[in-house]
Amino acid sequence: MPPHIGAMASSPQPPIVGIADFLADAVEAADFPQAILRFRNDRAAAAVGMDGLSNDEWVAHFGRFRPLPGNLPQPLALRYHGHQFRSYNPDLGDGRGFTFAQLRDDQGRLLDLGTKGSGTTPYSRFGDGRLTLKGGVREILATEMLEALGVNTSKTFSLIETGEPLQRGDEPSPTRSSVLVRLSHGHIRIGSFQRLNILDRADEMEQLTRYVLEQLYGEQPGDAPALRLLEQVVQRTARLAASYMAAGFVHGVLNSDNINVTGESFDYGPWRFTPFWDAEFTAAYFDHQGLYAFGRQPQAIHWDVVQLAIALVKLAPIEALAPILDAFPQVYEDAFSRAMLARLGVQPRSDADDLALVQAIEQGLATHTVGIDRFFFDWSGGRRRPGPYDHTYTQHFGEVETMLTRYDSARTTDHPYWADAEPCSMHIDEVEAIWAAIDTRDDWSLLHKKVAAIRRMGEAHK
Template identity: 65%
Template structure:
């Protein structure tokens, strides 16, 4: 018997936190609203797949409230370490929380924006998003989802008809507004702000909100340490999944780390062509702070800042004990993630770790492309390259978790390297040709079906 479609289930739980956590704002009025991407797969999960195009543009281009939902958008307040420098002057500067609703797994989800206009936290920004930035985020989230990363979903991309001036790309350039579907928008920086203000009452309120609404648990006697335990586990898994995907987020600041461990907020991201630990995504990351191989360290550091913030309401000892478990959890998670991408069934922790180490050594020594390697090796047989002799030996006794009978395996590996991203954008920018964009999305989803 088929599962009935998810019904639209509006939520307004963010209002439980109170006005100290957000500012009501108005959406920008755009000259035009041209639909460029509609994620019907995600819309089905939250009961919005039946919206007509006119209704879709009304809600996600002009931001008329969804029935029974938030009456006005809310710009969330938070602080954050940006490249390890603390900044108390940030918050939702070009986005807002638009709606909350339940998905088909029973989770509370947020619909939030990027490029929807100025807020009290915009500082000197125009509150807008370039169309290129929106296209890049759609590509990133679709690719990461296919590769098994817990990521926000690009829900809607609408071109808005404004000419934007930007210093880091040819200007004027086209504009857009993006809506993302996320499992919450509470960041480590949300907790940092309350610690900065020494606001213990609202810290307790926020801990309870996250545990109840995002983790489905009632806060107990040591709720702060329990929350940290959950976040450390989720963020260690996130770091591991980035490595298995060959992905470099680029800006792993504390205001960009969601306490559900969901990857989100995509700016200068890139996929690494080869297993090069020093590979960076952001041109302004001169010290390589968020380089490919340093991402687990960076995310651990971010989790430490959450622990520091929770000292507002908790003793240090239980928090330190949780933090000390990050490395072990990461090692377990990275073994699981890489074995999943290799297409084999895990065995035991020690043997699985030996596989991961052999694969990493082979990738570094061979300089083979990451996507090429995992494509060829899926099912447990590495390429006939001496660099992978060790990996071939340790994988010999592993069983494949699924076959290679999907049509995807008869073609070429699906990648998302920077040259292809730029080519997809060039077709849109120069000829208004969206065919390469949609062709790529179809190829990504085919890969996801073959891997899942």
């Protein structure tokens, strides 16, 4: 059995903080016909004292949802609203997931174990509350790759195949089903505040604001908690947007109900990594206007944060909120420079030098003569290694090479990864090949091999 929360670290931990009644409804997990363990993230489990669970215990908790000792007695489906592709929708909430447990990691942070595909809830509307097995596999790949590239992301904790045939309009059906558990730094969304604003519940919004500050940020609320909350969300979400861009990642659905106030990325549906620096590259086939295209992600996240500020007018004057909100573009620009230099593996210099270097890299990548992953692989540590793209680099990255002579490396290149012929990437063809092996032959070896390769790349980037 997993240890009680107080035994998860060497020093005593604060008790679990339950989710307020006004934020959630108690629900029951679906009773699945099967529970076949397909993926368990022992690296993440070790951080919360659960890596010692047997497979049978793991399945009992994360496939059958037997409560963890000393934890939430029943799963909770969160309530929230949100803008979906800029249209306000009050009919949201956890429709195929719930918060199963709260616990603290080895750093004392309060974390949630949340589900995807665990059955219907009061917010399922016309959905079946299920998750396709392919969707679960895709989420493993997304979270592993983003974590390796330094993006603040939820962790795919568990994936269990559930034995139900599902009908879906966007993939061959019937298709296999699964239930996923993610380890996340909270599940409070911008949409959580929007709901309380629309319902005119200022007292509950103040309670939620204090909860986020105290339990998720580890701060005392102070005299102006709403202002401090917005400051934190601006900083955290601007860094998130910057890290998406440096990773070449397109989330696909940056609705306000998908933006966590901790600045942690989560909930991966139609995600993609763009092969080239293409501002118009989209991940979702239904994003016909390109609202959440690669190059528009910072503006999309900023727009969502504006919706939080609108909600917080219940607690603070707009004259005080507006200057905090207006800082987002500069915070993003600074974070973007840091994220690009971190992926390149060089030490920052001055703001002006760093901005000029990053702009030159963007201009070179925008020629589409070399892929994003290939560029950062070949220039790791700030020095170009010889290879098949020498002519391209001479022609399109000469200014970058000149600038980099003034930069010091922040990374050793003695890890074996840097001697590979190709960088580790995660593009759609490989995603589909990994799924095809599972779908047609029940061959999981490509998935496990890819996860190992991604983690190896992550080690090389440290």
